Amino acid sequence: MRVLSEQETSGGKKVQVIIDPKTAHYKIQFVPGGELPQELTGLYTSLAMANIAVSAYLLRSAETKAKKEEKVAFIPKED
Numbered sequence: 001m002r003v004l005s006e007q008e009t010s011g012g013k014k015v016q017v018i019i020d021p022k023t024a025h026y027k028i029q030f031v032p033g034g035e036l037p038q039e040l041t042g043l044y045t046s047l048a049m050a051n052i053a054v055s056a057y058l059l060r061s062a063e064t065k066a067k068k069e070e071k072v073a074f075i076p077k078e079d
Contacts, residue, residue, distance in 0.1 A: 002018060003018055004018060004026070005017045005051055005054075007058060010058075010061065013031070014031040015029075015030060015058070017051060020043060023043060025044060025045060026044040026049075027050075028044075039053065039057055
């Protein structure tokens with residue numbers, strides 16, 4: 001399998017775009033493995049569309065993580 005592009009999540013997992021040998025379309029996978037979220041499953045007809053999907057996913061997951069951290073930071077502790 002030939003890796004065409006690779007990005008990293010905030011958790012340190014790598015997200016790769018590869019060519020699916022069965023169909024010659026582009027496919028996204030986590031390295032070293034794991035279940036893909038629904039928005040990254042399926043096949044893509046162009047490398048650009050696959051990269052856009054990965055970038056959008058990484059942006060949304062970073063925003064979600066930041067919101068969760070923000071909520072935790074403002075919770076007062078009880079003594």
